[in-house]
Amino acid sequence: MxxxxxxxxxxxxxxxxxxxxxxGNAASGEIDVPLATYESPLWPSxxxxxxxxxxxxxxxxxxxxxxxxxxxSLFVAPDAAVAHSADQVLxxxxxQLSATVEATSRFARLLDLHTEIVxxxxxxxxxxxxxxxxxxxxxxxxxxxxxxxxxxxxxxLEYGSISGNYCTDKKPSAVNGDLGRGRRVVADxxxxxxVVAKTLRTTAKQVVxxxxxxxxxxxTVAGSLRSANAHYANMLLAMYLATGQDAANIVEGSQGITxxxxxxxxxxxxxxxxxxxxGTVGNGKNLPAVEEALRRLGCREERADGENxxxxxxxxxxxxxxxxxxxxxAQTNPGELMAxxxxxxxxxxxxxx
Numbered sequence: 325m326x327x328x329x330x331x332x333x334x335x336x337x338x339x340x341x342x343x344x345x346x347x348g349n350a351a352s353g354e355i356d357v358p359l360a361t362y363e364s365p366l367w368p369s370x371x372x373x374x375x376x377x378x379x380x381x382x383x384x385x386x387x388x389x390x391x392x393x394x395x396x397s398l399f400v401a402p403d404a405a406v407a408h409s410a411d412q413v414l415x416x417x418x419x420q421l422s423a424t425v426e427a428t429s430r431f432a433r434l435l436d437l438h439t440e441i442v443x444x445x446x447x448x449x450x451x452x453x454x455x456x457x458x459x460x461x462x463x464x465x466x467x468x469x470x471x472x473x474x475x476x477x478x479x480x481l482e483y484g485s486i487s488g489n490y491c492t493d494k495k496p497s498a499v500n501g502d503l504g505r506g507r508r509v510v511a512d513x514x515x516x517x518x519v520v521a522k523t524l525r526t527t528a529k530q531v532v533x534x535x536x537x538x539x540x541x542x543x544t545v546a547g548s549l550r551s552a553n554a555h556y557a558n559m560l561l562a563m564y565l566a567t568g569q570d571a572a573n574i575v576e577g578s579q580g581i582t583x584x585x586x587x588x589x590x591x592x593x594x595x596x597x598x599x600x601x602x603g604t605v606g607n608g609k610n611l612p613a614v615e616e617a618l619r620r621l622g623c624r625e626e627r628a629d630g631e632n633x634x635x636x637x638x639x640x641x642x643x644x645x646x647x648x649x650x651x652x653x654a655q656t657n658p659g660e661l662m663a664x665x666x667x668x669x670x671x672x673x674x675x676x677x
Contacts, residue, residue, distance in 0.1 A: 336360040336361065336362065336565055337360070337361065337362065337364070338358055338359065338360040338361075338565075338566055338613075339358070339359055339367045340356045340357065340358050340359075340620075341356065341357055341358075341359055341367050341370050341371045341374060342354070342355060342356040342357050342371070342374045343355055343356045343374060343378070344356075344357060344373075344374045344377050344378075344383065344384060344639075344642050344643065344646060345374075345377040345378045345380070345382070345383025345384065346377070346383050346384055346385075346386060346638065346639065346642050347382045347383055347384070347385050347386075348385045348386040348387050348388070348638055349387055349388055349638075350386060350387075350388040350509075350631070350634040350635050350637065350638035351386060351622070351634075351635040351638040351639055351642075353622075354378070354383075355621065355622070355639055355642075356620065357370070357374075357563065357621070357639060357643050358562075358563070358566035358567070358617045358620075358621075359559070359562035359563065359566060359643075360562050360563075360565035360566040361558070361561065361562040361565075363558065366558055366559070366562060366647065369646075369647055369650040369651060369654070370559065370643060370646045370647045370650065371646075372523065372524070372646075372650040372653075373645065373646025373647055373648075373649045373650040374646050375523060376513070376515060376519060376523050376524065376646075376649065376650075377513065377642070377646065379515075379516075379519045379523065380513055380514065380515055380516070380519065383513065383642075384511050384512070384513045384642040384645055384646070385511070385512055385513065386509055386510070386511045386638035386639070386641045386642050387509065387510050387511075387512075388507060388508070388509050388634050388637060388638055389508040389509065389510065390504050390507070390508040391453065391506075391507045391508070391630060391633070391634060391637075392435050392436075392451045392452065392453060392454075392504050392505065392506070393451070393452055393453075393454045393458065393459030393460070393462065393463045393505060393506065393601070394449055394450065394451045394452070394463065394491050394500075394503070394504075394505045395449075395450055395452075395463035395464055395466070395467040395486075395487060395491055395493075396447050396448060396449040396450070396487060396488045396489065396490035396491045396492075397447075397448050397450070397467050397470065397471050397484070397485070397486055397487070397488055398445060398446070398447055398448075398484030398485040398487075398488030398490075399445070399446040399447075399448065399471075399474070399475075399481040399482065399483070399484050400444060400445060400446075400481065400482045400483070400484045401444045401445070401446055401480055401481055401482075402444060402480060403444050404441055404443060404444055406444070406479070406480040406481075407441045407444055407445065407446040407481075408441060409479070409480070410446060410474075410479035410480060410481050411439045411441060411446060413477065413479055414437065414439065414448060414474065415437070415439075417477075418434070418437065420473070421434055421437070421450075421470055421473065421474075422434040424466075424469050424470055424473045425450075425452060425466045425469070425470065427469065428462075428465050428466045428469050429462055429465065429466065431453075431454055431455035431456075431457065431462065431629060432452050432453070432454055432455075432459075432462050432463070432465075432466050433452060433453045434450065434451070434452055434466075435451045435452060435453055436451040436503075437449060437450050437451065438451070438503060440490060445484065445488075446481065447488045447490040448470075448474075448488075449490050449491065449499075449503065450463065450466065450467055450470060451503065451504070451505075452466060453630065454603075454630075455605075455629040455630050455633070456603055456604045456605045456629060456630055456631075456632045456633040457603045457605050457606045457633070458506070458569065458570065458573075458601050458602055458603030458606060458633070459603065460493070460570065460601075461606075461607075464486060464487070467486055467487075468486060471483065471486065491505065492505070492576065493505075493576075494572045494573060494575050494576065495575060495576065496549050496551075496575060496576060496579055497549070497576065498549060498550050500576050500579070500598065500599040501550040501579060501598045501599065504598065504599065505576065505599045505601065506573070506576075506577070506599040506600045506601035506602065506637075507597075507599075507600040507601075507602060507633070507634060507637035508597070508598045508599065508600075509596075509597050509600055509637050509638055509640075509641040510594060510595070510596045510597070510641070511594065511595045511597075511638075511641040511642050511644065511645040512592065512593065512594035512595075512645075513592075513593055513594075513645065513649075514587065514589060514590055514591070514592050514593075515528075515590045515591045515592075515593065516589065516590040517589075517590045517591070519590070520590060520591050520653075524649070524650070524653035525653065525657060526653045526656040526657065527656075528584075528586040528587070528590060528591035529586050530656040531584055531591055531593070531649075531652055531653060531656060532584045532585060532586045532591070534652055534655060534656055535582055535583065535584040535652065538554065538652075538655070539552040539553055539554060539581075539582050540552045549579065550579050550581075550598075551578070551579040551580060551581065552580075552581045552582060553578070553580050553581065553582045553595070553648060554582065554648055554651050554652055554655075555647065555648065555651055556577070556578040556580050556595070556597070556644050556648065557574050557577075557578035558647060559640075559643050559644045559646075559647040559648075560574040560577050560578055560600075560640065560644065561574050563639075563640045563643055564577075564602070566613075566614075566617050567602070567604075567614060567617050567618060567621070567623075567636065568607075568608035568609045568611060568614035568617075568618075569601070569602050569603070569608070570601070570607075570608075573601040573602075576599050576601070577597065577599060577600055577601060579598070579599070580595060580596050580597040580598065580644075581595075581596045582594070582595055582596075582648055582652075583596070593645070593649055594645075595641060595644050595645040595648055597640075597641050597644060600637045600640060600641065602633060602636050602637050602640060603633050603636075604618055604623045604624070604632040604633045604636055605632075605633075618632075618636070621635070621636065621639060622635060623635055623636045
């Protein structure tokens with residue numbers, strides 16, 4: 325085998341951080357999380373957020389709101405009138421389309437379909453439940469069957485593409501936030517003022533001001549798309565690599581909004597992640613390190629279809645909150661962020677990490 329075709333493992337430093345105290349409708353308890361990253365300061369940063377969670381009754385509440393995977397297919401009509409007529413038929417025959425989906429997998433179920441007509445082009449976005457799988461291949465297989473069924477109805481349509489980019493997969497978009505793709509989770513916490521002062525070395529007002537000025541205003545100035553956060557991608561990539569996810573999905577996964585309020589009781593802090601694309605079965609999940617990580621996370625238990633992946637999504641959302649909270653707190657203090665990076669990375673360079 326030549327060097328060009330040789331297969332080998334690329335090691336990524338991984339540490340377990342926590343535990344994170346977590347509650348909610350998909351996961352609860354105190355849970356350590358694996359972070360695979362070359363950015364070593366991420367470990368203590370998420371660790372500080374995890375410490376905050378343990379100082380609050382109930383810790384971080386992670387609320388799973390929705391779970392679905394989408395694939396959009398493209399049909400070509402002679403003109404807009406034919407596309408519109410076909411669109412109406414698709415909605416009228418949704419039960420038949422549901423039966424087509426169910427014949428492709430024992431887990432796939434058609435939840436909804438949305439359409440867009442542009443000129444003579446008909447985009448059909450199929451949304452499916454996919455059990456514990458992230459569902460990329462499952463929805464593509466279903467979409468192939470759906471296209472075959474629809475084309476057999478002689479509605480004046482021709483095949484355009486199995487994927488028409490109205491999904492949208494591994495690209496920033498507005499549609500995923502609007503219609504959902506993956507797990508939609510909101511993680512939030514109410515932190516007493518004394519914990520904010522002692523553990524985060526800041527105040528609720530300073531954090532709220534920074535969230536507004538940096539994330540909301542700064543993100544708007546930058547032209548961020550349905551996104552206002554400091555660094556969701558850091559925690560997502562570290563968790564995705566450690567748990568065998570398709571890491572390219574951090575593109576849309578990192579589109580989320582951080583929101584904070586100063587309240588009489590303390591700092592309310594939340595991270596909304598509308599499209600966490602994760603699974604606990606499928607490609608990459610059979611690797612020994614991934615299998616062990618999912619087992620330790622409690623995502624290898626006997627549960628109803630989809631509940632292990634829902635649990636993983638909730639844990640990841642809580643991890644994102646830990647890292648987001650810690651970084652923003654650090655940025656309220658001049659010099660703290662750089663000092664932490666220098667100190668941690670020097671220790672790593674000396675082999676202490």
